[in-house]
Amino acid sequence: MLVDRLIPLSPKQPASNGPCFFYLLCILGVLSLLILAVSFFNERISEKLVSSGPVFAGGILVLNIVNIVCGKFALLPVLFFPSLDRIFEVFINDRELLGECVLSSFKLLLYGYAIGGSLGLLTGILIGFNKTFSYWMDPFTKIIGPIPPTSWSPLVLSLFSTSYQAAIFMITLSVWFPITIMTSNGIRNISQAYFEVADTFGAKKLYKILHVGIPAALPSVFLGLFYATTGSFVTLITAEMFGCKLGIGWYLNWQKSMMLYANVYAGLILLALLCNIALKFLFVFREKALNWQKGVIKW
Amino acid sequence: MVGEIKIENVSKSFVNPDKTSVTALENISLNVEAGSFVSLIGPSGCGKTTLLRAISGLGLADEGQIYVDDEPVKGPGADRGFAFQQSNLYPWLTIKENIAFGLKARGIYKEKKSDVDEYIEMVNLKGFENSYPHQLSGGMNQRASLARALVGKPKVLLLDEPLGALDAFTRMNMQDEILKIQHLHSITMIMVTHDVDEAVYLSDRVVIMTPRPAKVEEVIDIQLSRPRARGSQDFIQYRTKILKILNYAGENKEPEYYL
Missing domain, CATH: 3.40.50.300 (P-loop containing nucleotide triphosphate hydrolases)
Structure with a gap:
């Protein structure tokens, strides 16, 4: 806060409407004081604070350096490196548009992830268990898989009636491939003994798939889900640039073409936040589903 | 017979x-x-x-x-139980779920629930029902594996x-255990x-x-x-x-x- 208030802004930086970065710091400051207060009464939060304190301090330090280099002394081209005040100002000024963009992107992602995820699981399981299916599917995955989903855009845009559908298709593809590969790989690596045990109890094929194959392959499936999540964000941004009327990717592209780099940065921050939230969800989900792995592998 | x-x-x-x-x-x-x-x-x-x-x-x-x-x-088939060299318990199931696996696979778990507890007791694993296999010793896992093979009452x-990987003392105990089971259920x-x-x-x-x-x-x-x-x-x-x-x-x- 002191750094932000005491060092005057470089005259080269265009002025913002208000000290938005300072507001953010104030919010952060109040929050951390609150957490500190709670930590005196709560053992768990206290422990967490001790372990994650240095990282937070480091983050603030980085923000300070960025603030000094870009904002206060304007050591880098002002056009491309706006002051933090102006970046965080965007969250206030553009909040409605950004909100809509996030919602639109989230919807797109959800559709793509749901379709791609379930299709990927299905094909992965079929490839893993069915030799004939694997034989015919293998060249297909080998050819389609390595092609970046976004490079389908010209074809896809003419195939689908709306660019929205095209975007869903590309995200679906980017999710489908890693999940298919990791699921089928996971199934193929299951020890034969697990199936033989089930055989000696007279288990049916479907029962073996559901109660031996899938649980045993689940760690690998989750790996696929992680790849799919990060991949789907990359595809999302590119797909939205092609003709969507809303979404973070569209927003980034639009603001870049208007040379409003403060808005671009704000969009990027938002994107990072979204991606992290998605990954966090996945981690919590994994923790629930793969609780048994704790102690078997380095968690 | x-x-x-x-x-x-x-x-x-x-x-x-x-x-x-x-x-x-x-x-x-x-x-x-x-x-x-x-x-x-x-x-x-x-x-x-x-x-x-x-x-x-x-x-x-x-x-x-x-x-x-x-x-x-x-x-x-379920009429012939098999005790493997390794315990081959499913790591994602608890000891109890592992032992119940064969019954569930045949869809007769509901009627035979009490059998699972009985066999857990017989192989001296009471108190470890909800542990995962990796939390127990090799001998305990092998006992659980034996219970799993036996709970469906195979002919x-x-x-x-199945005792190859165990230490001499556990091995001798298990041998007596196996004889007891064989005698009991012929x-x-x-x-x-x-x-x-x-x-x-x-x-x-x-x-x-x-x-x-x-x-x-x-x-x-x-x-x-x-x-x-x-x-x-x-x-x-x-x-x-x-x-x-x-x-x-x-x-x-x-x-x-x-x-």
């Missing part, structure tokens, strides 16, 4: 990666009385496990036929050296082992097999009263006799290394 096994002229061969074929079993015939305990003993790699898997249906014979209570073996239990048991003492201690009959291709070298009836004393004169005589035959059967016939 149920659980009589007839093995008639069974042969089986495998194809190596280099396309050569290896005969694992050659013309084996053997009858196992219902409710008896039979050990298969012989040099390692001689095809004992192959025979056991053929009885279980996990690996069918090329020629000949195996009958369990006059029913030909066509594939694995026949096939044991593929299950026919066939065990593959390398341990002559174990074979003499447990079996009604010991089947000595020759190395590749496996044939039945000799069948020895162990006529000792139970419980058997491991140090008694008769016990040691049986042991010496089997060891002699095993030497004759080819183990250490030629030195394995030349200097």
Whole structure:
């Protein structure tokens, strides 16, 4: 806060409407004081604070350096490196548009992830268990898989009636491939003994798939889900640039073409936040589903 | 009594990666009385496990036929339990869920719920029902595995050296445990082992097999009263006799290394 208030802004930086970065710091400051207060009464939060304190301090330090280099002394081209005040100002000024963009992107992602995820699981399981299916599917995955989903855009845009559908298709593809590969790989690596045990109890094929194959392959499936999540964000941004009327990717592209780099940065921050939230969800989900792995592998 | 096994002229061969074929079993015939305990003993790699898997249906014979209570073996089934060399418990299931797996697979878990608890108690794992396999010792896992194989009340239990990986004390305890179970439920048991003492201690009959291709070298009836004393004169005589035959059967016939 002191750094932000005491060092005057470089005259080269265009002025913002208000000290938005300072507001953010104030919010952060109040929050951390609150957490500190709670930590005196709560053992768990206290422990967490001790372990994650240095990282937070480091983050603030980085923000300070960025603030000094870009904002206060304007050591880098002002056009491309706006002051933090102006970046965080965007969250206030553009909040409605950004909100809509996030919602639109989230919807797109959800559709793509749901379709791609379930299709990927299905094909992965079929490839893993069915030799004939694997034989015919293998060249297909080998050819389609390595092609970046976004490079389908010209074809896809003419195939689908709306660019929205095209975007869903590309995200679906980017999710489908890693999940298919990791699921089928996971199934193929299951020890034969697990199936033989089930055989000696007279288990049916479907029962073996559901109660031996899938649980045993689940760690690998989750790996696929992680790849799919990060991949789907990359595809999302590119797909939205092609003709969507809303979404973070569209927003980034639009603001870049208007040379409003403060808005671009704000969009990027938002994107990072979204991606992290998605990954966090996945981690919590994994923790629930793969609780048994704790102690078997380095968690 | 149920659980009589007839093995008639069974042969089986495998194809190596280099396309050569290896005969694992050659013309084996053997009858196992219902409710008896039979050990298969012989040099390692001689095809004992192959025979056991053929009885279980996990690996069918090329020629000949195996009958369990006059029913030909066509594939694995719940009437023949199998205790593997490793415990092979499912790491994603708790001990109790593992033991209940076979019942659930057959859709009879609801009626047999109490059996699971009974068997957990029998193998002394009460208090560990909700642990995962990796949290327990090898011996405990092997006991759980045995309970899993037994809880469905199979007519026949096939044991593929399930005690091989255990320390001497746990092993002896488990041997008594197995005998108790066999006596209680009169299950026919066939065990593959390398341990002559174990074979003499447990079996009604010991089947000595020759190395590749496996044939039945000799069948020895162990006529000792139970419980058997491991140090008694008769016990040691049986042991010496089997060891002699095993030497004759080819183990250490030629030195394995030349200097």
